[in-house]
Amino acid sequence: MNKNSFQLTESFAMELDKADVLNKYRDEFYLQPNSIYMDGNSLGLISKRAEKTLLESIEDWKTLGIDGWLEGKHPWFYLSERLGSLTAPLVGALTEEVIVTGSTTVNLHQLVATFYQPKGKRTKILADELNFPSDIYALQSQLKLKGYDPNEHLVRVESRDGRLIEEDDIIAAMSDEIALIILPTVLYRSGQLLDMERLTKEAHDRGILIGFDGCHSVGAIPHELSKWGVDFAYWCNYKYLNSGPGGVASLYVNKKHFNQVPGLTGWFGSSKDKQFDMEHIFTPAEHAGAFQIGTPHVFSTAPLLGSLEIFTEATIDKVREKSLYSTAYMMYLMESELAGLGFEIGNPRDDVRRGGHVCLEHKEAARICKALKANGVIPDFRSPNIIRLAPIALYNTYHDVWKVIQILKRIMNDKEYEKFENKRGVVA
Ligand SMILES: *Cc1c(COP(=O)(O)O)cnc(C)c1O
Secondary structure, eight states: OOGGGOOOSHHHHHHHHHHOTTGGGGGGBOOOTTOEEOBTTTSOOOBHHHHHHHHHHHHHHHHHGGGHHHHSSSOGGGHHHHHHHHHHHHHTOOGGGEEEOSOHHHHHHHHHHHHOOOBTTBOEEEEETTSOHHHHHHHHHHHHHTTOOHHHHEEEEOOSSSSOOOHHHHHHTOOTTEEEEEEESBOTTTOBBOOHHHHHHHHHHTTOEEEEEOTTTTTTSOOOHHHHTOOEEEEOSSSTTOOOTTOOOEEEEOGGGTTSOOSSOOGGGBOHHHHTTOOSSOOBOSSGGGGOOSOOOGGGTHHHHHHHHHHHHHOHHHHHHHHHHHHHHHHHHHHHHSTTTTOEEOSOOSGGGBOSSEEEEOTTHHHHHHHHHHTTEEOEEETTTEEEEBOOTTTOOHHHHHHHHHHHHHHHHTTGGGGSOSOOOSOO
16 A cells, blocks of 8 residues: 555545445444544444453353353453453464453563562662653652652653654663663654664663553554563553453563562462462463452453454454554545645654654644544543544544544644633543
8 A cells, every 4th residue: 555645535445445445344333323433542442352252251250150250151250361362463473471460550560570670789770751650650669669769760761742752852861870660662642662672682782671551552562572582561451452441451471580489479470370279379370360359350351352352353464454544544634635724743753663653743733632522533631732543544544634634624723622621521
């Protein structure tokens, strides 16, 4: 597919949809009539298959009670491991390197509690000043737990322009005082994709461990975590992986660290055949499963089974290909149709540097988002000036993209957005 051949017409959008090999998955999702959902990077939509595996688990509870743990259609006792193995291909990991457990922030706590081992001069954690706040809060509290002052021991790489973090700047900050590096794979505001392979190599050359927050890349972008030698990673499954609000998260631990005792231990991290011996000596599982803490949240996990089936069939490479093409198409339309209306595109243009959403900036962003919603478009606002728009490969069409830009253009030209207050709501 050639990005130089984009056209402005509606019929061109419809032709793209006709040629789209992923188009058939759209019918598997619950889409609302007269609504265009562009917020799948915040909360993915429910598919019929995700609903089915959730309902099957509820049915198992109804009919089997406690026996659902071992005898259900999707035995709960092995659910986290099974889902880990189904997720592994999406991140380029070995089956036993991924486990579905906890929440993003809790998993970060677990991994930092395990892999942050200050020694001698190496006492600092390196992060970036644009990361998601929860990650920063977790790092600050982990430093405090070890008796360090976060003001001194949490180093945040600065952005040159408020949008992007340059890999060169991160590498320059990898001093011999850094014990651990935590970075996002894709920055949640600008959508910049970091070069994980390069950063991992540079960190390891300096004897530093490195972990990534994959919330904004897993399910949108292929990864090669094992090949790159990334030490660990963690991500939520409710954004691009469509597992539902508050859906259980995931973590990845490189096989070379399987001998590492988790920082936060609990009985669900036990070797499965030892767990019910009920001994007071912990025998960890010999894989990423060791990093689980308590009983899995079955109903917040079960939808992921159905959802991952779709990804397995569709393949992450095709998902990425369509995502790149539809965001490129969206940017093309923005530049032609929204020219002179005060917008700026804040994400990198290069395919190797951008994630799954377009970051559209405008000083009236809050009320433009409200006007979009009033017109049936669901965007996502990030204070103070960002409109995030994510055409999702599995359920958005090129026609959706075309319509969103037409609506945006009309809202601006008619000044319809001025009817709304330029203030954010409670969520987003
Ligand atoms: C969505 C997101 C989170 C959310 O963390 P939860 O513990 O699931 O609430 C954390 N970090 C990043 C980068 C995110 O995008």
